[in-house]
Amino acid sequence: MRKYLVGGNWKCNGSLAFAKSFPAEVLNNLKFDPKKVDVLVCPTALHVPTVQAVTKNNVNVGMQNLSLTGNGAYTGEHSVEMIKDAGISWCLTGHSERRTLYGESDADVALKTKLAVDSGFTVLACIGELLEERESGKTKAVNERQLNAIRELCEDWSKIVIAYEPVWAIGTGKVATPEVAQETHAEIREWLGKNVSKEAQ
Numbered sequence: 336m337r338k339y340l341v342g343g344n345w346k347c348n349g350s351l352a353f354a355k356s357f358p359a360e361v362l363n364n365l366k367f368d369p370k371k372v373d374v375l376v377c378p379t380a381l382h383v384p385t386v387q388a389v390t391k392n393n394v395n396v397g398m399q400n401l402s403l404t405g406n407g408a409y410t411g412e413h414s415v416e417m418i419k420d421a422g423i424s425w426c427l428t429g430h431s432e433r434r435t436l437y438g439e440s441d442a443d444v445a446l447k448t449k450l451a452v453d454s455g456f457t458v459l460a461c462i463g464e465l466l467e468e469r470e471s472g473k474t475k476a477v478n479e480r481q482l483n484a485i486r487e488l489c490e491d492w493s494k495i496v497i498a499y500e501p502v503w504a505i506g507t508g509k510v511a512t513p514e515v516a517q518e519t520h521a522e523i524r525e526w527l528g529k530n531v532s533k534e535a536q
Contacts, residue, residue, distance in 0.1 A: 338371060341372060341375070342376070343377065349379060351382065357386075363392050363394075365394065375395045376390070376395070377396075380398060383396060383421065384421070387423075398426040399430070400413070400427065400433060401415055401418055401450070401451060415450055423456075425458075426458060427461060428451060435465075435502070441484035444460065445488045457495075457496065458494060459498045460496070460497055462477075462497060462498070463478070463499055463501050465502045466502070475519075478526075482526055482527075492532070497523055
């Protein structure tokens with residue numbers, strides 16, 4: 336049986352007070368079987384240590400991003416070495432905002448995903464299409480292009496979770512119906528079965 340994952344990305348939101356109160360009042364009161372469900376929260380990097388200190392109950396705390404460069408003169412970056420040293424083993428790669436606002440290419444996302452996997456992280460690799468791509472019938476092609484970039488570099492997919500996020504449904508008022516999500520998930524699973532393994536489906 337496929338293990339479920341419930342995750343929350345705070346993006347660039349929250350305060351120190353929220354980073355303390357939300358885990359105490361919400362996350363620590365969740366009731367779930369960690370053998371069947373993974374629960375993940377990704378605060379801002381600034382708030383990760385606070386959330387880690389407060390959070391209990393088998394809730395994982397992850398990073399929203401990681402640097403392609405190691406330690407050194409890379410102002411504003413968070414290296415894999417630093418993230419591991421902080422006791423974090425989950426991270427996001429390829430979020431649509433990293434792609435559209437900060438210019439991360441499919442190749443960048445693939446490199447970050449490989450770096451994270453090779454470092455022992457569990458990765459939520461985000462894929463998804465823009466509104467114009469959805470309306471022109473390119474959803475499958477866009478998702479497969481993004482997946483193919485990761486496949487070129489990553490052989491071990493046991494620590495990669497594909498997070499499908501239709502970019503056109505993020506904060507736009509447009510809704511991705513359950514039918515749309517199921518159809519796209521089926522296409523992604525078909526691709527995984529053909530290009531990675533049946534187990535990865």
